[in-house]
Amino acid sequence: MSFYNYWGKASKNHNNKSSYHLLVYHCLDVAAVAKAWWQASASLRRQFCNQSGLSDKQTQAWLLFFIALHDLGKFDLRFQLKAKLVWWQVNPEASCFQPRVPKKNINDYYHGPAGVYWLYQDLHARFASEDADSYFFDDDDNESWDAWFSWLGPVAGHHGTMADNSDKDNHNFTFLPGSVSAQGLALLKQARLEWLKALEFLFLKPVALTLEDDPPFLADGTLLAGFCSVSDWLGSSSGEGDFEFESQPIDNLQDWFKSRLPIARRLLHRAGITGYQSRDNPAVQNFLEAGYQPRQVQCLVKQLPLTGSLTLIEASTGSGKTEAALAHAWQLIQQNLADSIVFALPTQATANAMLGRIEKAAPVIFEGQINAVLAHGRAGFQEHFINLKQAFNSHPAQGEEEARVQCAQWLAESKKRVFLGQIGICTVDQVLVSVLPVRHKFVRGFGIGRSVLIIDEVHAYDAYMYGLLEEVLKQQRAVEGSAILLSATLPDYQKQQLMAAWAGKKVPGRFEYPVDAPYPLITNYGQKQRHFSLDTRQQPATTRVNIELQTVSELLPDDGLLERMITAAEQGVQVCFICNLVDVAQQSLHQLREKAAGRLNEEQLILIHSRFVFADRQKKEDKVLELFGPEGKRQQGHILVSTQVFECSIDADMDWMISQLCPIDLLFQRWGRLHRHQSKHKRPDGFDQPLCTVLVPPESEDYQLHALIYGDSRILWRTQQLLVKSGNIVEFPRAYREWIEPVYDKDDWGSEPDWVMKSHQDFADHQQSQRMGAQTLIKSGINALADTDNHISAVTRDGEMNLTLVPVTCNPVGKRCLLDGSVIDELDKSDRFEKISLNSLGIPASWNKKKSEGQLPDMDEDGLIWLEMEFVEQGYRGQWGEAEYTYFPETGFRRTKK
Numbered sequence: 001m002s003f004y005n006y007w008g009k010a011s012k013n014h015n016n017k018s019s020y021h022l023l024v025y026h027c028l029d030v031a032a033v034a035k036a037w038w039q040a041s042a043s044l045r046r047q048f049c050n051q052s053g054l055s056d057k058q059t060q061a062w063l064l065f066f067i068a069l070h071d072l073g074k075f076d077l078r079f080q081l082k083a084k085l086v087w088w089q090v091n092p093e094a095s096c097f098q099p100r101v102p103k104k105n106i107n108d109y110y111h112g113p114a115g116v117y118w119l120y121q122d123l124h125a126r127f128a129s130e131d132a133d134s135y136f137f138d139d140d141d142n143e144s145w146d147a148w149f150s151w152l153g154p155v156a157g158h159h160g161t162m163a164d165n166s167d168k169d170n171h172n173f174t175f176l177p178g179s180v181s182a183q184g185l186a187l188l189k190q191a192r193l194e195w196l197k198a199l200e201f202l203f204l205k206p207v208a209l210t211l212e213d214d215p216p217f218l219a220d221g222t223l224l225a226g227f228c229s230v231s232d233w234l235g236s237s238s239g240e241g242d243f244e245f246e247s248q249p250i251d252n253l254q255d256w257f258k259s260r261l262p263i264a265r266r267l268l269h270r271a272g273i274t275g276y277q278s279r280d281n282p283a284v285q286n287f288l289e290a291g292y293q294p295r296q297v298q299c300l301v302k303q304l305p306l307t308g309s310l311t312l313i314e315a316s317t318g319s320g321k322t323e324a325a326l327a328h329a330w331q332l333i334q335q336n337l338a339d340s341i342v343f344a345l346p347t348q349a350t351a352n353a354m355l356g357r358i359e360k361a362a363p364v365i366f367e368g369q370i371n372a373v374l375a376h377g378r379a380g381f382q383e384h385f386i387n388l389k390q391a392f393n394s395h396p397a398q399g400e401e402e403a404r405v406q407c408a409q410w411l412a413e414s415k416k417r418v419f420l421g422q423i424g425i426c427t428v429d430q431v432l433v434s435v436l437p438v439r440h441k442f443v444r445g446f447g448i449g450r451s452v453l454i455i456d457e458v459h460a461y462d463a464y465m466y467g468l469l470e471e472v473l474k475q476q477r478a479v480e481g482s483a484i485l486l487s488a489t490l491p492d493y494q495k496q497q498l499m500a501a502w503a504g505k506k507v508p509g510r511f512e513y514p515v516d517a518p519y520p521l522i523t524n525y526g527q528k529q530r531h532f533s534l535d536t537r538q539q540p541a542t543t544r545v546n547i548e549l550q551t552v553s554e555l556l557p558d559d560g561l562l563e564r565m566i567t568a569a570e571q572g573v574q575v576c577f578i579c580n581l582v583d584v585a586q587q588s589l590h591q592l593r594e595k596a597a598g599r600l601n602e603e604q605l606i607l608i609h610s611r612f613v614f615a616d617r618q619k620k621e622d623k624v625l626e627l628f629g630p631e632g633k634r635q636q637g638h639i640l641v642s643t644q645v646f647e648c649s650i651d652a653d654m655d656w657m658i659s660q661l662c663p664i665d666l667l668f669q670r671w672g673r674l675h676r677h678q679s680k681h682k683r684p685d686g687f688d689q690p691l692c693t694v695l696v697p698p699e700s701e702d703y704q705l706h707a708l709i710y711g712d713s714r715i716l717w718r719t720q721q722l723l724v725k726s727g728n729i730v731e732f733p734r735a736y737r738e739w740i741e742p743v744y745d746k747d748d749w750g751s752e753p754d755w756v757m758k759s760h761q762d763f764a765d766h767q768q769s770q771r772m773g774a775q776t777l778i779k780s781g782i783n784a785l786a787d788t789d790n791h792i793s794a795v796t797r798d799g800e801m802n803l804t805l806v807p808v809t810c811n812p813v814g815k816r817c818l819l820d821g822s823v824i825d826e827l828d829k830s831d832r833f834e835k836i837s838l839n840s841l842g843i844p845a846s847w848n849k850k851k852s853e854g855q856l857p858d859m860d861e862d863g864l865i866w867l868e869m870e871f872v873e874q875g876y877r878g879q880w881g882e883a884e885y886t887y888f889p890e891t892g893f894r895r896t897k898k
Helices: 023-040 042-052 056-067 077-090 103-107 111-122 143-156 165-169 182-207 222-235 253-271 296-303 321-334 348-365 383-394 415-420 428-435 441-449 463-478 492-503 559-570 582-596 614-628 645-649 664-671 704-710 713-724 734-744 754-779 789-796 832-838
Strands: 007-012 018-022 276-278 310-314 340-345 366-375 404-406 423-427 451-455 482-487 521-525 529-533 543-551 574-578 605-608 638-642 656-660 691-696 729-732 802-810 841-844 864-868 870-872 875-880 883-888 892-897
Touching (some): 018 023, 018 077, 023 042, 023 056, 023 182, 023 222, 023 253, 042 222, 056 143, 056 222, 111 143, 111 182, 143 165, 222 253, 222 441, 296 321, 296 529, 310 492, 321 451, 321 482, 340 348, 340 415, 348 366, 348 423, 415 441, 428 441, 428 451, 428 463, 441 451, 463 492, 463 754, 492 734, 543 713, 559 638, 559 656, 582 892, 605 614, 614 832, 638 645, 656 664, 664 691, 664 713, 691 713, 704 713, 802 870, 841 892, 864 875
Parallel strands (some): 310 482, 340 423, 366 404, 451 482, 543 691, 574 638, 574 656, 605 638, 656 691, 802 864
Antiparallel strands (some): 007 018, 310 521, 875 883
8 A cells, every 4th residue: 555655753763863653553543542532431422422413433433534634634745855864765666756845845834734635635526516506606615525624624733723624725735836746746646545545444434434425514623623632642652662663564454553552541541631530429528527518509519400511609708619519520520421620710829729629629539540730820830739740750550559639740741731631720811722822722622621610710800801701611512511610709790691601692592590599509501591599407607797997098008007907916916908009018018017116026017919929929828828827827916918819819817807998799709818717716805706997088089090900980989888888797698699789780870970980981891892802812813822821821811911020130250040049041941931930920011011101121032021130138129211120028029110
């Protein structure tokens, strides 16, 4: 057979001689991985069969047939000449091709979409329009081609970008006139057609299919594209004992294929993709400590439908939502409706915190080799995750080894693979990018599709991110997947948006949400919408937060309040002041230090916000957890000054909170850190009940910079009105419905001042623009973006996303260093990016907009801003343009305009 005259993989050995793997063998290696994976996953079999509408055997046949065609474009002289020596070795008839192919055409040849071109051209008579009036129709109207392309396009995109239907007649894939002889072109076509016949014999005919049949049309190629890409990655493993190179033709391809299946199973197991199964008896009870019973929404899990669906869990902070979501995900996995779990959170800090909880939950759900993978820009520095990777590498799972949560190195090597383990923990950006034009986005889409997708704190995203999230939900439904959304404070209109996105255009009618819906509540949408609420016995106990309003200009604490805070800390109270802006937090700490001199020691005054280099911020978060976490040391009082990072990222318990006015849902989040844990220590006198002092402006002031932070003055104004009318007590869980719904009500109250209404209209216009921007990017035909953390942040966060700044200094011999002293030019390539990321910080994008205020240096190609600074006492100082910048490990990064 002439198809043996083409190489697929090539390398040089230690003697600098080329070795190669025949193309057809590589294609069958990849198909072997796909078959072994297919056999191991009932969930994938269900999803692909539901998409095809065919039996298990016929779906598998088409799947393997097309995956074995993923490299059809390598049957082309331009690809073969990428390794000329190998080409001359493998093809004894090479001289008859008489190639005169320019080097540029060889370098620019992209074999993925070229496979679409060659299949269409080789079978043009079949796929050309059969309509007698073809003058009025494109070839695209041929249903046979549409069906074939719906499978071929996804597998041909295995190198990162899905092939396009226009590739079938893309003139860039046509040989230049005279570059290859007619005999050579005929031989290339002969090899491709013979390969089609061989695959027909291997995969189609055993299930009564032939090349004359059309595969069923695939409406969504995400699953197939991702499945093929990962199979190709593993099928390219050529180490000793893996798919070692073979250059000699054999008589029986069927025997070859069977011989590769054991290797494929071993690779899948070693990669951490298989080698596990879910345990029996999926129940919330299994996550609880001995003696504890399910509570609140946990009591509803048994009632939830066991079908692919969208589930929204609304319950207060600390009510057990996470365990309820994991228990339902476990039930779905038991029913072969998913293989794994993806848990997405709003920030890196919340993702880090979730990793510890998942480590405890994973062995409850799964047995065998369990891989928990953490994915975000700085996951490589999270000590717990590093330990998991080392545990896997030093203790590979064998036989009936006791279940342990590990992380296969192969999975951890790339954030693209985060969704291929049993449990992936990530920031929501990693999920949103699955619907954006980023290379290999479909690998993420495939991983999410084979998983139960859990998104926590779903209220925490802006309109732009909601535009992306809705597309993720549509994609998840299209691949027969499931999603669980968690929130304590989701307004009704956002619930409507999310449910409508899941239903798509196929489901008529609008969603009816119950008037005065109970709280907590679980809403499920499969084929129809259903609600699950607690009976009287299961309702959570009423809790109260005492409210104290203090009117202050610019929401800044006055001397009297600062004195109260210091006095309380002297008496052993754990005090927290949450600010809306980093600058305010830094200034407030400075004021407290001056005022508390001689009364509180430095360790009793703590500042935490987002503008620390990661290494310093991690130390601060660890310190906060040590002092205020579940096992917190409360031997003396403290004052913690923080920003929004505290309201959703840190599991801390405070006695008294002072907060600047913010939207009501975020205020509720902040209050969730009041009396959060059952303290082993008696609360100080006067603080036995949760107390929050809320700073509000006088009527003569608007919200100034705070309105810029939150966008909509109407939300702040309405929140303030409800606080004024509260009677100084807020009762939960009633407040979740009674406060959030009126604050976010789309209708006017009729009493809002004109300046509030103008702010709201501007905000609404911006939201509409955000949503349109998200949809435009999703549908755009731009070239695939690089899959780097900075690019991901750029395309998943709107407007005021952070820029990444790297402070650098010079050592005594004049070499540029990071703040930890590492010489930049001497960093090893293997950990260069991690070292830089560890010593970087985020700054607002607005800092770089106005030249009059001193723009920062330009970004480099990796999206990093390098700022030269010099060492000063206990910190660093730098200048650029009209601004001065300082960095101190205790207070963080700061800009001062001249």
